[in-house]
Amino acid sequence: MDRQKLAIILIGCAVALGIGSYILISNPNKDDSVLRQVVEAPAEVPAEAPNWVDEGQKAEPDYSSADAQAQNATPVPEPEEQTTKVIEVTEDKMVTFAFVESMTDFFLNRFIPTDKNGRPVTKASAKAVNIYYGQELNGFSVDGDDIRMARKSVFNYAFTPVMVKTLYALYEPVLIAHLVDTATSVDRDYTVGVQTERRSLTEAETAIMLKLNARKLEESASILRAIATDPSITKEAGQYIQAAKAVERANLQLQNAIADEKNTSVASKRLKQAIMQRERVKKSITTTLKKACPGCPETELFYLAQWSYRRVLNQPEKKLDTFATAADVLNDLSDKFLKAAFELSK
Secondary structure (H helix, E strand, O other), X not given: OHHHHHHHHHHHHHHHHHHHHHHHHOOOOOOOOOOOOOOOOOOOOOOOOOHHHHHOXXXXXXXXXXXXXXXXXXXXXXXXXXXXXXXXXXXXXXXXXXXXXXXXXXXXXXXXXXXXXXXXXXXXXXHHHHHHHHHOOOOEOOOOOOHHHHHHHHHHHHOOHHHHHHHHHHHHHHHHHHHHHHHHHOOEEEEEOOEEEEEOOOHHHHHXXXXXXXXXXXXXXXXHHHHHHOOHHHHHHHHHHHHHHHHHHHHHHHHHHHHOOOOOHHHHHHHHHHHHHHHHHHHHHHHHHHHHOOOOOHHHHHHHHHHHHHHHOOOHHHHHHHHHHHHHHHHHHHHHHHHHHHHHHO
């Protein structure tokens, strides 16, 4: 009996101990309806040491200077610079760079943005160029004060096929650039309608100026090429000078007859015939050149014919070759003027 009682007591104590442990461990604030599961911690991945721990750092001493370039460094791109195109010009000993400046003044001073009829015009011409440099040799390095001798020395030096090509190759790249830059940035007096305005040209006006002068250059090239290919033109130009002198002599005889109160019929007839001969030769010259340049004014045609005669004296064959070269140069310059005008019109 005693053993049975003792066992019952021990079992009761164990049950009481289990219930008490459950109450202590459980959370009384939680709803008993919540499902509880045992959460397992994730398996830990063992850490690995870097390779150099096992292999060792293979460092080598650096004996380079402190300002040495970094090795295997990523190059840093350099910033792009806005560069201005510079045209280098080697100056000729006689035809200097000032010639480019004087030609720029020649073109711009003879350009009229708007005439009385509301149209842009240019008064540049071969005759105008000759008169321009006949008064003063701007851009030429010559000795002495005799303008006629100075002009002769310039022509003897520059008016050959080789020198025409050389001077054009030397100054053509800078001529148009200087002309456009001066036109659009430098103020000068321009005729606009019936008024005079001091200002620079707009890009549109500069493009028109280039186009008008391109046409003048092309016309002069056509005349010079005709002179180069047809020697009869310069020959007739010489005949015209002789005919003009005959007119002067016949006129002097007539004036003397009048002063002496003599019969003037013979002197008058001689003068009339001399004038007819002079005009006949002039007509022949202009008719021939008109075929080469139909749109050219007759005054320009005749003037260039006379100018060419003076250039070919004593060396006709050599100088006629120079006219052909000059025609090629003027045609090329005309094309460059048109190209520059197109760029300004974009």
